[in-house]
Amino acid sequence: MSNISQHQAAEVWEIARDHHVTAAKINWMCREIQDTQLRSQLEQAARRYQQIGQQLTSTLQQSGFQGNGGFQQSGQFQSGFQSSYQGGQSGQTSQNQGFSSQSYQSGTSAIDILAVGECLKDCKGMAVKSMIAATESSQPLRNTLYQIAGEHLQMAEQHYHWLDQKQLYASPKADQQSTQEYQRALQQIAQAGQSAGQKQQFQTTANYAQSSAYSYNAQQPHQYQQQHQQQQHQPSYSGAQYTSSTSQQIRQ
DSSP states (O other), X not given: OOOOOHHHHHHHHHHHHHHHHHHXXXXXXXXXXXXXXXXXXXXXXXXXXXXXXXXHHHHHHHTTOOOSSHHHHHHHHHHHHHHHHHHHHHHTHHHHHHHHTOBOTTXXXXXXXXXXXXXXXXXXXXXXXXXXXXXXXXXXXHHHHHHHHHHHHHHHHHHHHHHHHTTOSOOOOOOHHHHHHHHHHHHHHHHHHHHHHHHHHHHHHHHHHHHXXXXXXXXXXXXXXXXXXXXXXXXXXXXXXXXXXXXXXXXX
């Protein structure tokens, strides 16, 4: 892969770092998840996050980008945070177990609901970040980031399906009155756009006609002046010359 610019490398570094951190966070949440389907789903997502982070890291290495130990610092941060998390977890075991035992009408634990909601938020955020970075990148990095964004949207769709199965995703159908109200408002906007376009076209035509008329009127004094000058150069007869000519004609 050819060398990439500094700002592209910075975009890739940030996205790769977020993938490494998010992968670790999902793995921590999976320890408390009770639903086996959700746990398998999130574990697969965590592995893919880790793979994407490693892929982007390799992209920087192949591009010859020498950072300031950014990924090493990120790894140290994850290791330190993991140790802190494990240490604090032992003191909160009973509290977490009590919280995890709480279930809602769908039979889903609170931890499961919070975990899938957090992962859904991360998927959508990663998709947006990848798309923005793609717009600032050149090929082939741009296609890679577009592909990553698409994968995150697919992960988000899986989370949506799980929530929908548990009747935890609110997606009420639009009633006919609301749909008609939307259609009416859209028609008004479309008509306003057409009216503005027609008015602009009419104004442009009027301005052109006015400009043409002004140009024509500006030429008229010049033409009149030329005609007047031509008339001045034509021979003219004085009164005496006219009388003499008339007398000659009578004598003949």
